[in-house]
Amino acid sequence: MILVVGGAGFIGSHVVKELVEKHQVVVLDNLSTGHRDAVDGRAVFVEGDLGNIDDLVMVFRSYPIRAVMHFAANSLVGESVVDPLKYYQNNVASTLTLLRVMNRFKVRNFIFSSTAATYGIPDADLIDETTPTRPINPYGHSKLMVEQILSDFSKAYGLQYVVLRYFNAAGAHDSALIGESHDPETHLIPIVLQQLLGKREKISVFGADYNTEDGTCIRDYIHVTDLANAHILALEALMIGKKKAEVYNLGNGLGYSVKQVIETCEKVTDLKANVEITDRRPGDPARLVASSQKILNELGWRAERNLEKIISDAWKWHCEQRY
Known part of the structure; x- marks a missing residue:
């Protein structure tokens, strides 16, 4: 079985929806930001906390776990600045608890959902895996710390891992059964769609005088299903021994302005x-x-869905929102 921690969240639930087509899946989530209704019914759901060693031991004892996919992180940059303790406790300390239990049960395959926030503010137009990592907030620092821990565990204990770094997951499953729902919502696409649905008075654009074609910031958006497929490709590469310890960026290579x-x-x-x-x-x-x-060359992954597809799928979900 594949254990997906944080599998009731936005990205995790989309990974689970694709993963259950090929594998048996157990989801562990404390539902602090995730949604029980977002978890595909074909997966086993366990309500529990990543930082609770008893919850983790129970899952590893109850199910034949072969690999772990980790999405159970706090991820709000602003919140990480005002409450760094929360981010280092959950994103770093709780991940150490998970890795400790994995080591105890001799589970060696690990997929880590990281972030391009590990790069900070790079001086490169196109960020690749050789770009220096200089995070500028506790969120980015916490993710980079885990990446270092994974490298050390790989050398010491034989852990096999893939780290996936990306900026903005967006969109929704094309069935409209699951989508993006945060409280508070901080991501641009759902904020715009909420305003168009009459749920917000206005959309604030923070600056229109940048050195870009239209003056607004350019960011990298990837359809959440494309992201899910990348995670599964990485998982399968680990499980057949094709990869041992890798870091991949996931990007659209172009960027879209606000x-x-x-x-x-x-x-x-x-x-x-x-x-x-x-x-x-x-x-x-x-x-x-x-x-x-790099991931295109090595695993054959690319972002297939364009901005219009991202938004049309998100709009369909927002119009039929179930949770």
């Missing part, structure tokens, strides 16, 4: 957004786009 995202939302929905241009946010770089050339 203005492009809003205009595409308007096109898909045939509605007009109420946009307010406000001051820049401190520390926002003009462009953050990742290259996925």
Whole structure:
């Protein structure tokens, strides 16, 4: 069986939905930010906490776990700055607890959902795996710490792992059964769609005077199903011994500006957004786009779904929102 920790969250639930087509799956989630209804019914669901060693031991004793996929992290940059304890406790200490139990039960295959926030504010137009990692907030630091731990565990205990770094997962499953639901919502695409549905008064664009084609920031967006497929490809490469210890970026290689995202939302929905241009946010770089050339070369993965598909699937889910 494959254990997916954080499998009731946005990315985790989409991975589970694809994973159950090929594997038996058990999900562990404390539902602090995830949704029970988002977990595919073909997976076993266990409500428990990543940081609770008794919960973890119970799962490893009860099920023949062959690999672990880890999505159970706190991921709000701003929150990490005001409450770093929460981020180091959950993202680092709790992950150590998981790795300790994996080592005890001799489970060696590990997929880690990391972040391109480990790069901080790079001076590269296209970020690849050789770009220096210089995180600028506790969230990015916590993820990079885990990456270092994985490297050390690989050398000492034979852990096999793949780290996947990416910026903005977006969209929804094309069935509209699961999608993106955060409280509070901080991601651009759902914020725009909520405004178009009348759930928000306006959309704030933080700066329109950047050195980009239309003056707004450019960011990397990938359809969540494309991300799910990358995680499964990486898992299968580990399980057949093709990979031992790898780091891959997942990017669309192009990037989309804030203005492009809003205009595409308007096109898909045939509605007009109420946009307010406000001051820049401190520390926002003009462009953050990742290259996925390495994973394309080695595992054959690329982002298949474009911005319009990302938004049309998200819109369908928002219109039929179930949780």
